[in-house]
Amino acid sequence: MGVSIEDFVPALAGKDVDDVVILGGGLAGLFCALKLAPRPVTVISNAPIGQGASSAWAQGGIAAAVSEHDTFEKHRDDTLIAGAGICESKIVEQMTREAGDRVRDLLSYGVPFDKDLEGRLALSREAAHSENRVVRVRGDMAGKAIMDALIEAVRKSPSIRVLEGFMGESLMREGRYVTGILARKRGGLERMAFPAKAVVLASGGIGHLFAVTTNPGEANGHGLAMAARAGAVLADAEFVQFHPTALNIGKDPAPLATEALRGEGALLINTAGERFMSKVHELGELAPRDIVARAIHREVMSGRGAFLDCREAIGASFSDRFPTVYAACIEAGIDPATQPIPIAPAEHYHMGGVLTDANGRTSLDGLWAAGEVASTGAHGANRLASNSLLEAVVFAARIAEDIQGLMPTPRSAFWAEQDKEPGLPSQRNTDERQAISDLRQTMNRNVGVERDADGLRQALVDIAAAEAKCSRVSIRNMMISARIIAASALKREESRGGHFRSDFPDADPARASRSFTTLEEINDIAAAAREAVPGDQSR
Known part of the structure; x- marks a missing residue:
């Protein structure tokens, strides 16, 4: 049947x-x-x-x-x-x-x-x-x-x-x-x-x-x-993937320097011109993205800086072979054929x-x-x-x-020509704009390349405080998604792939399985986390 x-x-x-x-x-x-x-x-x-x-x-x-x-x-x-x-x-x-x-x-x-x-x-x-x-x-x-x-x-x-x-x-x-x-x-x-x-x-x-x-x-x-x-x-x-080589030029969104550049032989160096990936992983610049992202993050946080050096591997052919990256660099005042490109990890994929x-x-x-x-x-x-x-x-x-x-055989239907109206810029109120800014900062600070329990709990407190300023369903949706990610990261007490906990830096073989949850469980985790943070004003 x-x-x-x-x-x-x-x-x-x-x-x-x-x-x-x-x-x-x-x-x-x-x-x-x-x-x-x-x-x-x-x-x-x-x-x-x-x-x-x-x-x-x-x-x-x-x-x-x-x-x-x-x-x-x-x-x-x-x-x-x-x-x-x-x-x-x-x-x-x-x-x-x-x-x-x-x-x-x-x-x-x-x-x-x-x-x-x-x-x-x-x-x-x-x-x-x-x-x-x-x-x-x-x-x-x-x-x-x-x-x-x-x-x-x-x-x-x-x-x-x-x-x-x-x-x-x-x-x-x-x-x-x-x-x-x-x-x-x-x-x-x-x-x-x-x-x-x-x-x-x-x-x-x-x-x-x-x-x-x-x-x-x-x-x-x-x-x-x-x-x-x-x-x-x-x-x-x-599990959030941070692309290792976004252009570190203060632009939002951050332009991407494709991984194909490293595939063609581009090197990762710090301000002193030293290659650092060879000390981190046997595959060097072509190590898995999470490993490269953390290595770059640590170079940046240490003050040594991180750069993508394409001068020898790509050189004068850069503009023809990688026109998108080339244009972004030139706009920022960088000639990637003759200068190393400043880079930093950026959220890239969920x-x-x-x-x-x-x-x-x-x-x-x-x-x-x-x-x-x-x-x-x-x-x-x-x-x-x-x-x-x-x-x-x-x-x-x-x-x-x-x-x-x-479905049964589709009915014959052809839509009438639609007005292709792109819509207007979103008219968020001032409080909601500030809430989104607060959300993005706390996610970068506490739910980013490296995480720990204290930071994740603080993120859940900050997300709740930001959400309290929001009235639109669409903005509250952003807060809910952030809460899902932060609470899930708090729940997994190990490091694996794109999820790195500095307080649990090793993979736990007992946790080598996918995680499943619902919003009800996420809300319970978030409530418990907020109770554990001293002086939480979001309750």
Whole structure:
């Protein structure tokens, strides 16, 4: 007997609603929408699609075993090693096995991946990869090129309706079923309900909960908090990846110096010109990201400073081979061909998120999640370089296939041409602006590259104090997501992957497993932590 979406979400039986609503206009959201075509889909995006997506800022590329010297098994094993013992092995195997097909999908959408003179994909190597397997575009422009191609395909698809300038605030529910999204017009108070037979969260990461990040401003944890408030199970929220080599030039967001530069031989040095990674790890500059990030962090905090030296490895070809990084350096008054680039770690990627299965289903019926907001188990405690875009397309495709199997043949519907209004700047009040600033500073200070119990408890106190100043649901969502990360980090009393506790600096074999939690448990941890902090004024 077949299963239909009405069986899966009976609360929607007989209602006139959208087939699918996707929250997020980044790679995961757009790829899923295209894979669902010609089924009617509504994509809700905070900013114009592509502009507010971390995907568009990705420089390295997509990891895939597509050369004759490589195998998905090698890619799988590299991913498992980088994940520090807590990856879901079956998920990793599925993702790496399907990588080549997803790269071919992107080629079919017109993504101009770099090729050699014989027409084969040109591949580069990044940290902790055992083979050259990163598919790139002009060295450091993969994310933008992929998003440009998908945006063009979406704009040409009559079954995809794109609503820009709407910020998701809450999930609509009937019992345990998710039945749509409640969103607010950016810059105003107008709210709209978007009922749906299937809801896909593709809302991105949590970068702007931190003072220093490589992510766009729209990466603020809204989707994570929406799912948590609705009762979804969360996973691995303590694991935050800090990119080692953001440009340390005082810019927000911090421009990224792609890891591909180190893959091409660039060195890490301090103010005295000394290489320091050779004393830290046998792989030197190509050690796993968490190790490199901590080493750079310690050089910066010690006053010795940290720099990326590309003078010999890249030199005069910098502007042609890595135009994005070159432009950012020149804007800051640095010539990377002749000068070392000042760098510091910056929040880059969240391995944790809303728990999903192999088909992107969450613990809530009617809700799927893909991309950085999801926690599939593919990344474990530390994402392997260039696996993020891969995970987004693999699981977006799996979600589309899963939804297609649950729904009957799609009705014929073509959305009317929409006004492409990007929305106005958010009109936050003064208290909320200060609350966000306070939040980002405490996350950077106490929930950053290195953590300890006292700092994490203080962070939970500071987050509660900041949240007390907030009235908008969207701003409170940021506070909730920050609380989830800080409380999860306090709960894991060991160091593993992207999570480093200076008071528990070693990995605990007994804790070599994923963490699962709910907002109820997070609130209990936060309340206990606040009770333990002397003089806490947030109670």
